[in-house]
Amino acid sequence: MSYLELGYQVFNNVISDNCRESAKNEVNRIRNLFRQDNQLLSDYVIPLSELPDHRNPGADQQAIEEEPYLIGEPVELSTTFATLIMNPSLWDIASSILGDDDVVYHFSNVTRKPAKNGPSLSWHRDFPNQYICPEHSDSFFRLLLPLEGMQESNGCTQVIANSHTLSDELAIREHKKRSLDINQHEQSISLELKPGQAVAIHPKLIHGGQVNRSELDRNLMVIQFGLPTHHWLYHEKPCMLTGLNHREILEMLDANFNQPRRQTKKTHKATISKLNTC
Ligand SMILES: O=C(O)CCC(=O)C(=O)O
Numbered sequence: 001m002s003y004l005e006l007g008y009q010v011f012n013n014v015i016s017d018n019c020r021e022s023a024k025n026e027v028n029r030i031r032n033l034f035r036q037d038n039q040l041l042s043d044y045v046i047p048l049s050e051l052p053d054h055r056n057p058g059a060d061q062q063a064i065e066e067e068p069y070l071i072g073e074p075v076e077l078s079t080t081f082a083t084l085i086m087n088p089s090l091w092d093i094a095s096s097i098l099g100d101d102d103v104v105y106h107f108s109n110v111t112r113k114p115a116k117n118g119p120s121l122s123w124h125r126d127f128p129n130q131y132i133c134p135e136h137s138d139s140f141f142r143l144l145l146p147l148e149g150m151q152e153s154n155g156c157t158q159v160i161a162n163s164h165t166l167s168d169e170l171a172i173r174e175h176k177k178r179s180l181d182i183n184q185h186e187q188s189i190s191l192e193l194k195p196g197q198a199v200a201i202h203p204k205l206i207h208g209g210q211v212n213r214s215e216l217d218r219n220l221m222v223i224q225f226g227l228p229t230h231h232w233l234y235h236e237k238p239c240m241l242t243g244l245n246h247r248e249i250l251e252m253l254d255a256n257f258n259q260p261r262r263q264t265k266k267t268h269k270a271t272i273s274k275l276n277t278c
Pocket residue numbers: 111121126142155156157158207208209220222
């Protein structure tokens with residue numbers, strides 16, 4: 001069964017082991033840099049310690065103090081991530097899910113559940129979201145790409161199958177009422193993925209996840225793709241690549257990473273050059 005029927009679809013052999021390992025090393029490098037100087041990365045990193053206590057019961061408070069939970073726009077921090085999102089297999093998946101060759105990048109992040117202290121994630125839909133959200137749910141989706149195997153024990157993403165079939169209007173009304181039924185937990189499906197696999201999630205599919213108290217990290221690359229549109233419910237301050245297609249991103253990366261003084265956003269210039277020379 002496919003994306004439209006179930007609300008999610010798993011893809012095999014999406015990225016190579018090399019690419020995954022490089023991305024994992026970069027996550028560790030960014031993590032270490034954040035621990036040394038969290039001001040340098042404060043535009044990009046949300047630490048675990050900022051999450052509400054109920055999401056991480058019993059976590060070691062000292063360990064989570066300077067531990068990144070979310071690394072926003074890793075593509076602006078590291079050429080490894082910029083290279084990763086340019087992988088043609090990701091764009092092929094985006095085209096097949098959205099039913100069009102003309103697809104654009106919205107944003108990405110790495111959502112982390114570090115070994116022993118990884119937090120849970122409340123049930124939610126990505127439509128509507130208050131970050132980058134087109135007016136219609138059928139014009140975007142998120143691709144979840146784990147950087148290591150993800151199982152129930154290390155806090156894999158969980159979904160409520162078929163919960164995406166309501167209308168956009170109803171999804172917006174439910175979001176306003178905050179009325180997601182948490183008993184749906186009993187019907188959840190754990191998306192256990194092997195290294196190299198990825199899963200496309202429908203924006204209206206309810207998803208969440210449990211804490212990670214295992215010895216294994218779980219680092220999940222989340223990438224939102226969409227169809228070109230001018231109709232938005234929300235559109236936060238975009239990343240420098242937001243709204244660009246594959247060719248335009250290549251041009252932008254060439255301009256920014258090869259000649260950073262010419263076009264890189266002023267606020268990010270120092271960070272990018274520091275990270276790239278580490
Ligand atoms: O961290 C996860 O398991 C899923 C991430 C997620 O829910 C999202 O990006 O919408």
